[in-house]
Amino acid sequence: MEAFTTHTGRVVPLRRSNVDTDQIIPAHWLKKVTRDGFEDGLFEAWRKQDDFVLNQEAYKGGTVLVAGEDFGTGSSREHAVWALQNYGFKAVISPRFADIFRGNSLKNGLLTVVLPQQTVEALWELAESDPSTPVTVDLVERKVLAPGVEAPFELDENARWRLLEGLDDISLTLKNDDAITAYESGRPAFKPLTQQA
Amino acid sequence: MGRTLAEKVWDDHVVTRAEGEPDLLFIDLHLLHEVTSPQAFDGLRKNGRRVRRTDLTIATEDHNTPTLDIDKPVADPVSRTQLETLRKNCADFGVRLHPLGDVEQGVVHVVGPQLGLTQPGMTVVCGDSHTSTHGAFGALAFGIGTSQVEHVLATQTLPMAPFKTMAVTVNGELPEDVTAKDLILAIIAKIGTGGGQGYVIEYRGEAVEKLSMEARMTICNMSIEAGARAGMIAPDATTFEYVRGREHAPQGADWDAAVVYWKTLRTDDDAVFDHEVVIEGGELAPFVTWGTNPGQGAPLSETVPDPASFEDQGARLAAEKALEYMGLSAGQPLREVDVDTVFVGSCTNGRIEDLRSAAAVLKGHKVADSTRMLVVPGSVRVALQAVEEGLDKVFTEAGAEWRHAGCSMCLGMNPDQLQPGERAASTSNRNFEGRQGKGGRTHLVSPQVAAATAVLGRLASPADLTDVRVPAGV
Numbered sequence: 146m147e148a149f150t151t152h153t154g155r156v157v158p159l160r161r162s163n164v165d166t167d168q169i170i171p172a173h174w175l176k177k178v179t180r181d182g183f184e185d186g187l188f189e190a191w192r193k194q195d196d197f198v199l200n201q202e203a204y205k206g207g208t209v210l211v212a213g214e215d216f217g218t219g220s221s222r223e224h225a226v227w228a229l230q231n232y233g234f235k236a237v238i239s240p241r242f243a244d245i246f247r248g249n250s251l252k253n254g255l256l257t258v259v260l261p262q263q264t265v266e267a268l269w270e271l272a273e274s275d276p277s278t279p280v281t282v283d284l285v286e287r288k289v290l291a292p293g294v295e296a297p298f299e300l301d302e303n304a305r306w307r308l309l310e311g312l313d314d315i316s317l318t319l320k321n322d323d324a325i326t327a328y329e330s331g332r333p334a335f336k337p338l339t340q341q342a
Numbered sequence: 343m344g345r346t347l348a349e350k351v352w353d354d355h356v357v358t359r360a361e362g363e364p365d366l367l368f369i370d371l372h373l374l375h376e377v378t379s380p381q382a383f384d385g386l387r388k389n390g391r392r393v394r395r396t397d398l399t400i401a402t403e404d405h406n407t408p409t410l411d412i413d414k415p416v417a418d419p420v421s422r423t424q425l426e427t428l429r430k431n432c433a434d435f436g437v438r439l440h441p442l443g444d445v446e447q448g449v450v451h452v453v454g455p456q457l458g459l460t461q462p463g464m465t466v467v468c469g470d471s472h473t474s475t476h477g478a479f480g481a482l483a484f485g486i487g488t489s490q491v492e493h494v495l496a497t498q499t500l501p502m503a504p505f506k507t508m509a510v511t512v513n514g515e516l517p518e519d520v521t522a523k524d525l526i527l528a529i530i531a532k533i534g535t536g537g538g539q540g541y542v543i544e545y546r547g548e549a550v551e552k553l554s555m556e557a558r559m560t561i562c563n564m565s566i567e568a569g570a571r572a573g574m575i576a577p578d579a580t581t582f583e584y585v586r587g588r589e590h591a592p593q594g595a596d597w598d599a600a601v602v603y604w605k606t607l608r609t610d611d612d613a614v615f616d617h618e619v620v621i622e623g624g625e626l627a628p629f630v631t632w633g634t635n636p637g638q639g640a641p642l643s644e645t646v647p648d649p650a651s652f653e654d655q656g657a658r659l660a661a662e663k664a665l666e667y668m669g670l671s672a673g674q675p676l677r678e679v680d681v682d683t684v685f686v687g688s689c690t691n692g693r694i695e696d697l698r699s700a701a702a703v704l705k706g707h708k709v710a711d712s713t714r715m716l717v718v719p720g721s722v723r724v725a726l727q728a729v730e731e732g733l734d735k736v737f738t739e740a741g742a743e744w745r746h747a748g749c750s751m752c753l754g755m756n757p758d759q760l761q762p763g764e765r766a767a768s769t770s771n772r773n774f775e776g777r778q779g780k781g782g783r784t785h786l787v788s789p790q791v792a793a794a795t796a797v798l799g800r801l802a803s804p805a806d807l808t809d810v811r812v813p814a815g816v
Contacts, residue, residue: 161663162656163535163635167774172755176406176420178380178427190776213656215536218569218635219772220753221471222378223487241536244571245471248503249487262656301503303363314489315389318497321358321366325394325499328357328368335592335600336370337459340438342397 147254148311151283152235154208156272156291157198162213166246169217169225183228203276211238211268217246217257226253236282238289240265251304252314256282258289264296284308344610346507347576348542351482351607355465357499364501370464370481372494373450374401374437376428377755378469382492383431393435395498400459401432401439404449405755409718409745412442421756435495448721448747451475451689455559456723458588462577462604467494472689472771474565478558479585480577480607482542485566505571506616508541509609512549514624519805521699522557523691523769523788524629525549525621526564527639531629533619535637538570541617544609545575549623555584556695563690564771567636576608628803630676631773631786633664638773640676642791642803648672667775668783669763676801679785683766684715684742684796685778686789688752691769692720696789697728700769701736703793703804708741710799715742715792716758718750742796754779767795 174186191197198204210229216239217225226249229237236256250257260268271278271291280291284305289296300308307314318325345353358366372395379401386392393399406421416422425442432439440446446453451472454460462480467473471485490500510529543565545558553561558575565573582601585591592600631639632646638661640647649661649672665672670679686692686700697719709715717737719725725747728734734744751758752770760766760782769792773784785801794802 160659162660165635165772165774167753167772167777171776171780172405172753175377175755176418176424178384178424180381190780215539215569218535219471219566219774221469221485221487223381223469223489226487241539243536243569244539245485245487245566249489252487252489304503314501315391315493315496318366318493318499318501321499324358324366325368325497329498332368332370333599333603335596335603336464337461337590337592338397339371339400339459339590340397342395 146252146311146313149254149256149284149308151281151285152208153279153281154235155206155277156209156211156268156280157204157207158269158272159198159210159212160269163215163218164212165219166217166222166225167219170222170228175222175224180227181231183224184231187228187232208233208235209238209280209282210234211265211272213265214240214262216242218243221245223249226250226255230255238265238268251308254308254311256284256308258282258298260289260296260298264294267294344613346609346613346615347480347544347574347607348482348505348507351463351465354463364503366499367465367502369467369494369498369500370398371454371459371466372399373454373466373468373473374399374491375404375450375470376424377405378488379431379491380424380427381488382495383435385492386435386495391496393437393495396436398498399437399495401428401437402447402450402453403428403442405749405753407442407748408756409748409750409758412746445722448723449689449692449749451563452692452720452724455479456588456721458585458590461585461600462581463607467500471566472563474570474573475559475563475689477562477565477572477574478555479581480574480604482572482574484572506541508538508543508570508617508619509615510543510545510619510621511547512545512621512623513547514549514622515552516549516623516626519628519803520626521788521790522553522560524626525623526561527629527631527636527786528626529621530564530568530636531639532621533568535567535635536569538565538568541570542572542574543568543570545573550575551578554695555580556693559693560690564636567771577604628788628791630791630801632668632670632676633661634667634773634775635660636771636773636786638664639786642676642801644676646670646672646674646676679801680765681713681767681785681795681800682764683760684713684792685718685751685766685768685770686716686792687718687720687750688770689720690771691789692718692724694724694727696769697724697733698731700789700793701733703790703807704740704742704797705736707797707807709796713796713799715796716745716751717742718745719747721747751778753777767792767801
């Protein structure tokens with residue numbers, strides 16, 4: 146996983162709540178068997194509307210998506226995270242994320258930042274009055290900085306450390322191989338098997 | 343202090359626990375399907391890793407599979423490639439697979455329970471958010487992403503962040519015309535699509551205890567639509583009877599030992615939930631959604647709400663956008679909404695009991711000329727059982743299409759899709775924009791409401807059909 150320390154970029158204001166993963170990447174894109182090439186599917190239906198924020202010249206190249214609450218609800222498809230990253234987003238800010246989407250994002254180095262609705266509104270207004278306004282998402286200091294905005298955010302220490310170091314979860318877990326084997330040897334005999342190993 | 347059901351199952355699966363780290367949980371059952379697994383198997387190959395426990399892993403094909411002409415090659419080459427990729431991955435890594443055409447093939451969340459692989463007190467994961475279905479057995483069941491699928495394949499464990507506990511208690515008895523689907527839609531409308539965020543919900547109370555396993559699966563299935571990490575129901579005699587005798591159920595002394603353990607899987611009387619919600623079951627009525635998220639629902643007897651009636655600005659804006667997308671106006675009676683397509687199926691309502699209840703409503707009626715009805719059993723086994731009971735005949739004689747098993751129109755990854763502007767009453771779980779096909783409009787309903795809607799060509803409940811039954815012999 147690519148490490149995330151700090152990122153400065155422009156905001157793309159998405160004034161919508163309940164952005165589900167079907168909107169982020171529609172199901173027909175899920176037939177692909179790779180982790181890349183999803184950028185054209187990102188918000189595919191909404192991008193057919195000329196006035197959609199990603200179609201506005203002023204927001205081209207924006208890397209920090211700021212959305213309303215309950216971002217990433219619905220399907221567990223990790224393709225939603227890949228699509229956002231393939232398109233160029235480095236961070237997403239929302240007052241509340243769906244759990245599975247958040248887990249997926251942090252495993253791929255897409256930083257998801259929870260900020261209060263009020264701060265989200267302030268970032269929307271900044272980006273709408275001047276789309277070139279820079280915003281910094283600093284994981285080291287756990288702060289989002291923009292003109293007139295200094296917003297601390299929370300992220301549990303373990304997840305933060307993994308992101309800062311760009312660590313691979315599987316390698317970390319395999320260090321506990323002995324503990325897994327010990328657990329396995331104590332499992333009750335009545336637990337089902339799908340086949341003989 | 344006592345523990346909740348979820349905490350007990352969690353504690354029994356902790357492999358390592360350390361201050362400042364997520365618990366490492368052992369996974370008892372890993373379900374796979376073609377859509378969210380290819381990149382995970384690629385990751386294993388790239389790192390020279392194997393599947394640690396092929397004996398705790400099982401795969402089926404469901405999301406992409408066609409429901410017509412299943413004996414012919416899959417027409418869509420991209421879908422075909424994805425199915426072939428799963429077959430190759432399962433062969434290369436030694437994973438048991440039930441492909442299209444196999445008698446055990448079907449929607450992954452229908453297949454697990456029907457094989458008896460889903461049992462109380464287990465941890466179950468799948469790269470699919472509706473894995474919460476298996477919580478109906480008192481299992482702790484989570485939907486996961488593809489990175490986690492790879493993690494479980496390689497280690498049979500998952501590091502999991504702690505959760506909060508929520509009790510949803512449903513008192514009393516559900517009225518006769520109210521189903522598990524109506525109940526869960528009402529719960530989601532009450533707590534909202536983000537209300538369960540961070541929680542494992544335990545559904546309890548008299549009305550829940552009386553539900554069949556199929557109905558309990560419908561409830562737990564849609565926990566994710568309330569934003570919850572999982573949903574659970576304590577196992578009881580109904581659960582044990584459902585599991586008993588299934589292919590992978592414990593036998594003999596193992597069965598006795600299992601039941602002794604399963605009976606301990608109840609929330610202790612002195613356990614405290616982080617949040618509690620109480621619903622009076624007797625006050626519920628058939629429920630449908632009017633908007634584009636599962637929390638935007640109302641009793642069928644009501645009208646489309648006026649966005650201006652929402653105090654919260656975000657909810658008001660969401661309602662405005664939803665009505666525009668759905669082509670509905672505030673104040674319009676829900677019973678007057680005309681429907682083009684009715685879909686009965688999915689991991690929410692594609693089990694035998696769902697087909698029985700839809701058929702019971704449909705029997706002796708015809709699907710309206712203006713409406714098409716698709717019935718897609720959740721698995722091949724469900725289809726065979728339905729045929730044995732003559733349900734397929736009830737559907738086809740009424741003018742509905744009887745299809746092969748799969749996810750089908752729930753998410754429209756196969757050819758079963760809505761056309762732009764087409765309106766559906768669907769027993770599935772998501773009414774998101776474009777979910778069932780680009781521009782399609784979805785109302786989530788129970789199987790009974792679906793069947794009544796098909797007959798009248800507008801949103802309806804079985805009670806609306808009393809005057810229109812076709813006389814015998816006509």
